[in-house]
Amino acid sequence: MAKKKAQIPKYGTITLKGIQYYRTRITDADGKELSLYAATCEELYEKQLEARKQVEEIIFHRQHPTVAEYGEKWLLMQSTKVSASTLRGYTRDMTNYIIKLL
Structure with a gap:
């Protein structure tokens, strides 16, 4: 059976110093918004998944201390x-x- 391909969302773009980047924002563990930038949508999607995973780990660790x-x-x-x-x-x-x- 074929593996289902991940559907990458459309991100907004921003131009910094003449270079176009894709940008998205996520909320960190403290409730602040962070901007993530990347050259391609796929790269930004990977960054976003990794950042969300880290935020979830931090929140879990705060709720369940050692x-x-x-x-x-x-x-x-x-x-x-x-x-x-x-x-x-x-x-x-x-x-x-x-x-x-x-």
């Missing part, structure tokens, strides 16, 4: 409540007995 990242966040929250020596102890214990084992 134990080490969560531990660092917890230590930061505790730093205002406990003394410096207690915080050092918490940091040492978390590093030695939780993060290293995982």
Whole structure:
């Protein structure tokens, strides 16, 4: 059976320094719009797919932190409540007995 060919969308064009580029915009993980440029539609389509994949990975990673990242966040929250020596102890214990084992 023949492989289905990807349908490449039509992109707008822009001229920069006398050279014509294709342009599209995507929204990044922070909600800002980014412009992507390429010389051909196919190249821009590949860039767009890769950028969307990276944005999805960043959003997933933010929603599902690792134990080490969560531990660092917890230590930061505790730093205002406990003394410096207690915080050092918490940091040492978390590093030695939780993060290293995982």
